[in-house]
Amino acid sequence: MNNKIHIGIAVLAAAFITSGCVSTGTFEKMQAEKNDEIKSLQQQKTALEQDNTTLKQQISSRDQQNLSMQQQVGSLEQQKAALLAASQERQQQFDALVKGLSQEVAKGQLQVRQYKDMLAVDLAEQIFFDSGKATLKAGGKEVLTKVGEALKGYESKIIRVVGHTDNVPLAKSLQGTFPTNWELSVARATNVVRYLQEVGIPPERLVPAGRAEFDPVAPNDTPEGRKKNRRIEIMLIDKSLESEMTKSAK
Numbered sequence: 001m002n003n004k005i006h007i008g009i010a011v012l013a014a015a016f017i018t019s020g021c022v023s024t025g026t027f028e029k030m031q032a033e034k035n036d037e038i039k040s041l042q043q044q045k046t047a048l049e050q051d052n053t054t055l056k057q058q059i060s061s062r063d064q065q066n067l068s069m070q071q072q073v074g075s076l077e078q079q080k081a082a083l084l085a086a087s088q089e090r091q092q093q094f095d096a097l098v099k100g101l102s103q104e105v106a107k108g109q110l111q112v113r114q115y116k117d118m119l120a121v122d123l124a125e126q127i128f129f130d131s132g133k134a135t136l137k138a139g140g141k142e143v144l145t146k147v148g149e150a151l152k153g154y155e156s157k158i159i160r161v162v163g164h165t166d167n168v169p170l171a172k173s174l175q176g177t178f179p180t181n182w183e184l185s186v187a188r189a190t191n192v193v194r195y196l197q198e199v200g201i202p203p204e205r206l207v208p209a210g211r212a213e214f215d216p217v218a219p220n221d222t223p224e225g226r227k228k229n230r231r232i233e234i235m236l237i238d239k240s241l242e243s244e245m246t247k248s249a250k
Helices: 002-100 102-106 138-151 181-199 223-229 239-249
Strands: 110-115 118-124 157-164 206-212 231-238
Touching (some): 002 110, 002 118, 002 138, 102 110, 138 181, 138 231, 157 181, 181 206, 181 231, 231 239
Antiparallel strands (some): 157 231
């Protein structure tokens, strides 16, 4: 009887031991699986955090781009407004100049025109100078007096006076004074500048120059074309633009 009891206990113990071993293996397996799941979740979390950081950087970059674009748009709008204001101011100046010299324009003594960002007054040469001469005629001085009065108000402008001729060489009798049309065109421009100074325009605003026959506005193969090319050109240039032109020349 005792032997049977011992055998039964041994069997039961073996069963419990066997049962315990299976539970431990299952637990370890489950634990390993859970560890893998935890590791996977941690990796996913890290990846999400990286994605979140990248997204924040992209959003920040886009915000900066948007801000930069807004600033550029604002700058362009300011430039557009400034250009529009400058264009309107030039038109007003042109209209005022034409009005102030309307009688001379009507008589064909001069022409007022807009040239790019500048205003120009073209004076007919025959009114101001005799052929091959650089001395201002009385009638020319009268017109220049009116031109000078009209130009006084443009204090922000440099006044560039340019002499032009046709391509006909000077007579030999005149070449002792003016060897070529270069000298003649420069002398005429200089005399116009000196007279404008006498009228009351500050000399620091005046710039004389001569182009001889090398800047024609018409062909030189007809009398009409040569007549158009013999002219004095008075250009009103913004001081800032004149400064840039001087820098470029240097």
